[in-house]
Amino acid sequence: MVAISGFAELDSSNSFELSGDTEVALYRSMLRIRYIEETLATLYKEKEMRTPTHFGVGQEGVAVGVCEALRKDDAIYTHHRCHTHYLAKGGNLLGLVAELYGRVDGCSQGRGGSVHLTDRSVGMLGSSPILGQGIALAVGTALAYQMDGINRVAASFFGEGTLDEGIAYECFNYAAVNKLPVLFVCENNFYATESPLKTRQPAGTELCDRARAFKVESQKVDGNDVAAVYDATLKAVERIRGGGGPFFLECETYRWLEHVGPMFDHELNRSYRTQAEVESWMLRCPVKRSAQRLLYKSIASQPQLDQWMAEVQSEMTVAVAQAKASPWPKPEDLFNNVY
């Protein structure tokens, strides 16, 4: 487990004047996701969860910053590394944990696994591991909102690897032509599985320029600064709701664990990135930065932070116990929901 203590040399300042309540909400959501993901990663090693799992540890700032700025009835679609978004949007915790254990209380009744999550009650419409699908889905949902005159936004989370897919550009173009209410959130964590940017993009590439080429308004933010993500999303969404058309947000962030699975790359002697690089990003931990800001601004005390942690631990302990106690799907139900 990665310790969430010791605030070291972190930068406590930023230029975003958020209310204390907002700062607290952002922190608590990130803390909760961090603890849940780390707990799941630890439990994953027991080999009872049999579903390829892409942990989002380190990338919480993007999911939380965006989802806190959206409304509950706005829609999101996401990709294979989707637990962060599911939880940030308010997805049911037991639904996530039981899904990983393949049980009937899973959000997809044990049919989908880690990469096929949904919780329509909170606008988390679906996740898919096939690159680019979520972008098209969000554009289509935005098209439906526009046709029906519903003032909602559809958001799509995707990694920068998806910008290697042609479908991304087809969707940017279509959304811009039709001024659709869609938010494109690119989580640039610099690696597509284990391929670094330099093997996939010409030197000097700015992803925002690609979106701008299709007349999509764009902005790059520090994805590990949840306040920056939140602030940028609020402004983007306000613009979208006002009929301004699609918006592209590039959030630079970093995945701490291996592409798929619960280990650190260096534990498995993988050489595509160095332990030093990973550790340099761990110093920019979005959760720690948020905690430090709460303390620095005297919005919360250390005992208060500890109390929130205890609450998350308690919630997760219950969810894991419930998930493990949840029944397996019955073989005679194999064909349910094919049609």
Added chain:
Amino acid sequence: MERDANIFVTGIAVDYPSGIFGSTTDAVKRFGPKRVFDAPAMENALTGIAIGAAAVGKRPVIVHPRNDFMFLAFDMMINLAAKWKYMYGGNAGNVPIVVRAVIGKGWGQGASHSQSLQSALAHFPGLHVVMPAFPADAKGLMMSALKSDCPVIMLEHRTLYDTAGDVPEGEHYTPIGKAAVVRAGSDLTIVATSFMAYEALHAAEQLAKEGVSAEVVDVRSIRPLDEETILASVRKTGRLIVADTSWELCGFTSEVAALAAEKAFNALKAPVRRINVANCPAPVSQPLEKAFYPTATTIARAALSMLGKQTVTFGDIDRDDNFKGPY
């Protein structure tokens, strides 16, 4: 579209004056550009967009002027639409998209404007794949598709657009998954798809003149496949010819042959015969194109051969290829 305001139609050329061989022309006039609108050439993205709209209550109809362009949409159709309900355990709702795609034939359509993809698509659980051969079913299957809660792919043969026939007024539903015995017979069964069902009927008419009573089953629906109707006919006649608009290997004709072998073997008096397009890409040059496609004559000759009768000259029983291009 009158009954359900959530239906919209999109795809390349749907609002052109030519209106996909006239099939969308009236829809444009009656429902206007908000419900019938052109799209950029982005088959896969458009399909994903349709699924995203369907996920929140719309009933999109996508049209591909040729099957061949639909390969680019296989990811969305197969990886997403087909599996949506299942892989979210029924908790993400349904995505009832309808995909229409035209099968080209004649006037040198060639290798990449003539394919028909029913076998490939019917392979995947979660999709429904239908192929109307006659006018009443063109309406009836579309009406059923627009009421269905699952993704439906409707493959329409270009050659059949100018076929005349009775079409019921008002609400008319052809059930998806139900074949039709379009001609009763006792000597052999011809199970056929789309254009080949039309050709099979003509073959049966000529065979009758030779004293052969052929039963013709228009399957109409590839998935789900109406095994019951096919097997009942095979058990009655004891002989089976299967004719399809695509290739043999791993295809529809092989599927039906396997069905007969597994479930009606004891009723078979002769080996099953499959009739397909030639085992090569579609050529352009006229004599090659003629050699590539099976016709009513191909079916009739196969029937006589199966019955041990001498081949006769059937005359000109094959449908005229009266299509004059340009596309």
